[in-house]
Amino acid sequence: MNATSRRLLAVAATTALAAPLLLSASPATARSHDPAKDAAKDAAKLSRKLVREASAGDAYRHLEKFQAIADSANGNRAAGTLGHDASAAYVYSQLKKAGYQVSYDTFDITYIETLAEKLTVTAPTPHDVEIVAMSYTTSTKEGGIAADLAAVPVDATTGCEPADYAAGAFTGKIALIQRGGCDFATKQKEAAAAGAVAAVIYNNTAGSLNGTLGGPDAGKIPTGGITQAEGQALAAEAAKGAVKVSLDIRQLQEERTTRNVIAETKGGRADRTVMLGSHLDSVTEGPGINDNGSGSAGLLEVALKLAKTHEKPANKVRFAWWSAEELGLLGAEAYVNGLTAAQRADIALYLNFDMIASPNFAQFVYDGDDSDGAGAGPGPEGSAQLEKGITDFLDSRNVPHEGTDFDGRSDYGPFIDAGIPSGGTFTGAEGIKSEAQALKYGGEAGIAYDKCYHSACDDLSNINMKAFGINIGVIANAVGTYAHDLSSVTKPAAKAEAARIPLKGGKTGTVSHSRGHTPTA
Structure with missing residues (x-):
């Protein structure tokens, strides 16, 4: 057991x-001979x-x-x-x-404060892309870095394995990676091993992407998240030719203490x-x-x-x-x-x-x-x-x-x-x-x-x-x-029937959400 x-x-x-x-029953409360019922x-x-x-x-x-x-x-x-x-x-x-009875439960953290998060496409069509720095990312130098985008081919484990990165194709470039298959920390680690200078991870569902690499020792290269629509558009553009971008992600990280409040x-x-x-x-x-x-x-x-x-x-x-x-x-x-x-x-x-x-x-x-x-x-x-x-x-x-x-x-x-x-x-x-x-x-x-x-x-x-x-x-x-x-x-609880709701395109599926607090893909 x-x-x-x-x-x-x-x-x-x-x-x-x-x-x-242990109950404090009022005098008006009638007690039965069945404790469970009471x-x-x-x-x-x-x-x-x-x-x-x-x-x-x-x-x-x-x-x-x-x-x-x-x-x-x-x-x-x-x-x-x-x-x-x-x-x-x-x-x-x-x-x-x-x-x-109230107490504080004190523990140490690495405090994080984002100082800069900006992604700009400089060519072929200049425009800004909203990006969110991953928690525990490493930082670019002040003013950012400029490099070409290199899109990782989409499959079941996009960006999770060394084989996803063609030899030499990511050296000195910013890797564009779709979410899914493994955690964010693994994706940016493999991109770094392939020579990428930064990683941009785009969502695999609608909505923005807020994520974490999981801890202060996980960051290898500057990493941020963007929406599915922006990521797919950039990947399509990169398939046609060079896409040049400027990325500025900087994050303050320092050791501090904080505390939970516990009351019972x-x-x-x-x-x-x-x-x-x-x-x-x-x-x-x-x-x-x-x-x-x-x-x-x-x-x-x-x-x-x-x-x-x-x-x-x-x-x-x-x-x-x-x-x-x-x-x-x-x-x-x-x-x-x-x-x-x-x-x-x-x-x-x-x-x-x-x-x-x-x-x-x-x-x-x-x-x-x-x-x-x-x-x-x-x-x-x-x-x-x-x-x-x-x-x-x-x-x-x-x-x-x-x-x-x-x-x-x-x-x-x-x-x-x-x-x-x-x-x-x-x-x-x-x-x-x-x-x-x-x-x-x-x-x-x-x-x-x-x-x-x-x-x-x-x-x-x-x-x-x-x-x-x-x-x-x-x-x-x-x-x-x-x-x-x-x-x-x-x-024993009978298994509930799944609440199925129609999704775009006439499909059905269950609803999930993205909080982005843990290092999950």
Whole structure:
């Protein structure tokens, strides 16, 4: 029996036996002779109360605070900056006053700040191409470099293997590589080995490409990402003749410290810990009010409302506000890696909330059972039940939804790697909303779910209050339910039918998203 199975069996055995001893039932609450039934009733009562009282309007005041902090701190709240430190202090103080056990979890990072990112085609047809520097890229010299483009032929592993680079064809040139087949770090490494002086990676789906090389030692040559349309156009031009470009990518990288904020209820069984998290840091380019002030504010508001109920949950509830997610999930990774095996086994589940108020939103639920059949596969045992818990709640409120892959690009990643059942919601980043989604959710087809993703305009005006409210309800329902009753996580879950939606050209497929925080292709 694996560790996950043992954890879930222990949860099932202890939920019915221990929960009544830890509940703070009001005198008016009638107790039955069935502990499991009592736990379910307590869970339903608390979840209804939290869903009713935790509102987007109340959570918006935290967004206003995050905006004010960014405004006073060079326009951002990035890990390793005063803006993030002030955001963490605000969250800490709110939770401390509410009565939680609160701590900082400090760790080291390589701080990144992009100083320049510009790509200009100088011949045959001069024009600028929007490019985004990959995190941990090396830098060009000030003023950039000028060279010819050399396009890597497109196949299943474009740019991933030495054989993709014809001998001598890339020496002194800038490699143009399509995304896919391997991580970005491998692509630029192989391009460098072939003699390329820089790498431009273009997306293999609609939308911009924000990526990371994964760590400060990974960068070999200056590397940035561009859209699929721009990349295909450049590749077609290069097939006709020489394409000359100028590339200027420069990035400040220096060692700093940052910290997660961890808060937990004083009561509840520690060996049945219910954990929820969201990342608090922004990118350096903007205040990060949707990404991820929205998840952070929603989580904070539910935590504060839980404290006001004066409930003593049967299970310990732990909330986390991660730092350095934008640098590659570093905060969540540091936290999980710092746990002992026993401490990891104590965590019954993890729910993640990242970008829950995208202005042109779709309602995504992480695909715990892999019913969509796309990408990374199912989450650890129990993840399917977490997905069902969320979709059942959304269905009860007549909110449409669809699955999204566990692609490892938000803070659930380290928990999944540790075998902890995981789930959560997301409302879209730079991916493009389809016509079918526009009919399903409203909004505008053909543009990004969040056109201000990783930009200066990700401010208070970039919040969809309807999406914000829906997902705060999801958080509130989950906290209320799992604080008292974990039985649904242990029950077998029927595999959901994949939500198929029409794509361009009359095809069908499941929807995924691109966050670009981890070194995946």
